[in-house]
Amino acid sequence: MLQTILKYSLLVLAALSFIYPFIWMLSASLSSESSLGELTLLPVDFTWNNYVTVFTKIPLDRAFLNSALVAVLTTGLVLLSGAMVGYALARLDFVGKNIIFYLIIFTMTLPFQITLIPNYITMVKLGWVDTYLALIVPFALNSLSVLLFRQAFQSLPQALIDAARIDGAGELRIIFQVLIPNIFPTVLTITILTFMGLWNEALWPLIVIRDESTMTMPQLVTLFSVGGRAEGQLGVKIAAAVMLAIPIVVLYLFFQKHFIRSMASSGLKD
Amino acid sequence: MKKWMPYLLVSPYLLHFSVFVAFPVVFSVVLTFHSWNIISPMKYVGLANYRHLIHDRLFWQAVWNTVRFLIVHIPLQILVALTLAELLNRTVRGASFFRAAFFLPVIVSGVVVTILWQQLLSYNSGILNRLLTTVGMARVAWLDDPAVAMYSIAVMATWKNVGLYIILFLVGLQSVPVQLYEAADLEGATNWQKFRYITLPMINPTIFTVVVLSTIGGFSLFVEPYIMTEGGPMNTTLSAVMYIYRQAFQYYHMGYSATLGFCFALIILFVVIIQRRYVEQEV
Incomplete structure (x- = not known):
């Protein structure tokens, strides 16, 4: 008792x-x-003063749209590229398959500190600084999602693929119309992990975006908080932080279990 | 199926890998031998960047700050996560509510958590100091005292991440076969003995995961010190990534900044390998 x-x-x-x-x-x-x-x-x-002040000082509405655009588009691309590569690794035989698998493992163990500065220089040389491309393209493919897709595709029966082939389906149709509906939990996991990661990311945008109209929400809130524009008022900083938190917390309230399961599976991968 | 089909399917990976992994790794090594501000041409400087790094007080300060962070962060993380996971692992009403509550800080941005804690820890109006003064104790300069600030950040980071580790430990605890405990009960083992000789060895891999992820996290700290203290007071919260960022985007020392990134990456890999060795010996 x-x-x-x-x-x-x-x-x-x-x-x-x-x-x-x-x-x-x-x-x-x-x-x-x-x-x-x-x-x-x-x-x-x-x-409501704190919220009114935030919106008069920084374009948070614009930053919200930027964040949403970047997170949604990039998540879509991660799913697309992850499914294609994961399928090839799981289900097709070709020369160099093992090498690609080891490259993926290598990429996942590589600390980002080493690629940070060279990647910034790549953005400069491509002329992508201050564009959405810099926020989207480097994240459009992700090793963990490839591995998760590979694992999921491996678990499906070969009969599913054979039947589709007999019906004359091409590989892309097999992946996206026949197989994907059978691995919905994996799709959800990758969607949650990618979306959340992008929504919360502040460091990379701080490096490649200087123009306020292209800034993402976490970046703008960070700059607002450290810069002088909050004029030492804590209430407005907190209001800005609340608005940054709300979208992801609302999603979390709806998909709690999936969030927890997804994060746990990413943690256990290492 | 056409013979080139597999290659078409993996082509996004190959392209991405070449541009965002292979090239930067090679270029990072090249950069460490150069002095460059992006605008003027690169200048070959031999080992000058490395020589500078060895004598750079701020580089060692950043390493030392990370070590101080980890000394508090890792044990605290394991202690809190394991305790709460152990409690949740027994029959508990509302277990899913508790799990969801512990996980809340994990999903929000570090930016949000840092702004929140900045207020909680503020010297004059922060809630923590108000509580201390209410019970008659002196205020603590959580973020302004060079001897304290990094530990404040370590506690905050624990609060933010511990939910994830609770879940990982819970998975680990649930994988321990019940028969082992039953056998121990027959032998009359105490709770502590069961924990020490059954649970602990069985969840050793999870502890390793937590230690590795926390170590990598320590070397990846950025928004936390950037927003909370801007690296101060007296650079005692300057983190590895903050120093890379400062060298690159305040001073435009791209070569030196790449050298910092390269050396921090080596340190991370070295520490993780040592930790793996240690865990393999234990098992």
Whole structure:
């Protein structure tokens, strides 16, 4: 009995320490600046001022659209390229297949610190700085998604492919019309991992985008927070952070289990 | 099927690999032997970048900061994650709610978490200091004291990531065969003995994963110190990636910045290999 009480009090305490800061954040963003250090559930001196200030100082609406565009397009490309390459590695025989597999493993163990500066220079030389291309193309293919697709395609019965071939289907039709519907969980996992990664990424945009109208949300919020434009007001910084968090938190509320499963599978891959 | 079909299918990979992996790796090595500000032509400088690095106080400071980060981050991460996973692994009502709650910080951007914690830890108006003064203790300069700031960031990073590791440990704990515990019960083993001699060896691979991912995370810190402290006070929170960023985009030292990236990458690979050795010996 005592053990049960202890167990639940520990769990509840832990859960509160992970959830409450977010609730506090939301209510602080709707409170007046002077009441910021208070532990509250609901806003003190309710006001929209912080949000109004953020939108007058930085083009956050534009950044939201940029982030959404980049995340959606790139996720689509990752699925497309991952399925093609993963299928070839799982189901077709060709010279050099093993080499490609080892290259993928090599890529996954390579620390990004080594490629960061050369990749920036590539963007400069291609003239992609300050364009969406710099935000999309380098992320349009991803080794983990290739491996996840390969694994999923390997688990399907050969009969599925043979039947489609007899019907005269080409390889692309086999991949995207016959097989993909059978590995929906993998598609969902890759979609979640890619979308979330792109939505939250701040470092790469900070490097390749200088023009405010092309900036993504995490980048703009970061610059707003470190630059002088928040004028030392914490409330407006918090309001900007809340808006950056809302889309992904809403998605998380709908797809909780899938988020957790996806992240766990990416962690266990290493 | 046409013979060239497989190659057509893997062509996106080959293209991407050539441009964004193979070329940058080779070019990064080339850059380490040059001095370059992107605008004027590259100048060959031999080993000058490496010589400079060995004597660069800030490079060693960044390494030392990362070590200090990891010394707090890794044990804390394992302790908290393992404790909460152990609790969740027993029969618990609302287990999926708890799991979802612990996971919340994992999915939001580090930018959000850092701005949140910046407020919690603020010297004058931060909630933590308010609580301390309420119970009659002195305020702590969580982010302004050179001896404390990096550890504050380490605790914040633990709060952000621990949800993922709880799940990984939970998967590990659930893979331990129940028969082992039953056999131990028959022998009259204590809870601690069961944990030490059954659970711990069985979840060793998970501990290794956590240590490796945390190590890589430590060397990848960027937005956290950038937003929280901008590397200060007195460069005590300057991270590896922040220093690469500073050399490249504040001073336009592309050659030196590439040298930093190259050496940090070597350090990461070296540390991970050592950790793997150690784990293999333990098992």
